[in-house]
Amino acid sequence: MLEGELKPRERILSNGLVQTGNADAQWSSHVASYPCTSAVALPPASRAAGAALVVMTDDIRIIRAGVTNAATIAEFLHRQDVRPAPRVDDVEMLCRRSDASLFCALRDGQIAGVAACMQDGPVLHIAYFAIAADSENEPANALVQALEARARQLGATLLAAQAVCDSPTHRCLVRLGFSVEWEERDRLRDRAVTVVDLLRPL
Numbered sequence: 001m002l003e004g005e006l007k008p009r010e011r012i013l014s015n016g017l018v019q020t021g022n023a024d025a026q027w028s029s030h031v032a033s034y035p036c037t038s039a040v041a042l043p044p045a046s047r048a049a050g051a052a053l054v055v056m057t058d059d060i061r062i063i064r065a066g067v068t069n070a071a072t073i074a075e076f077l078h079r080q081d082v083r084p085a086p087r088v089d090d091v092e093m094l095c096r097r098s099d100a101s102l103f104c105a106l107r108d109g110q111i112a113g114v115a116a117c118m119q120d121g122p123v124l125h126i127a128y129f130a131i132a133a134d135s136e137n138e139p140a141n142a143l144v145q146a147l148e149a150r151a152r153q154l155g156a157t158l159l160a161a162q163a164v165c166d167s168p169t170h171r172c173l174v175r176l177g178f179s180v181e182w183e184e185r186d187r188l189r190d191r192a193v194t195v196v197d198l199l200r201p202l
Contacts, residue, residue: 062105069102103146105143113143114129122158123159124150124159131143144176158202164196179198
């Protein structure tokens, strides 16, 4: 598990955020895409062979982000227009929790996706899920496998997520084996939406 100097990449397709019973922040789910001119810069150790936590193809590498990456991750999520916008302190707190993990999918030294999770007993809740617009499939696949591996390490038996119905996040997670267990009406930015709870048994 590595900590690298990460900078956000150009476009973000979607995110899925979920609130757990003991969450330190309020989560929501929606879709946005924002320009970003910063490139990803990783130290040599992060590029070394065998440095990846999960490798789906020759192109995708998963690393575990840490406190040193908090500002970059907060900016990455802020550019998705997450409300309330995560502060650097929020991301640092998440990284310091023993029951939480924050992963980055890297392609050619650039961030292709981010996913975070928090454990609540036998359930591992996906707290952040963001995939670059031009590389949806492989990074999403790799990140879900990293989350699944982490869940097994922690003794969890279920992955859980929450997303706006028919959003890219919803469709992506269903494609990756999540099933809809519950739907309810909610409000997001002063408009009514349907929020779905998604589960994937391990």
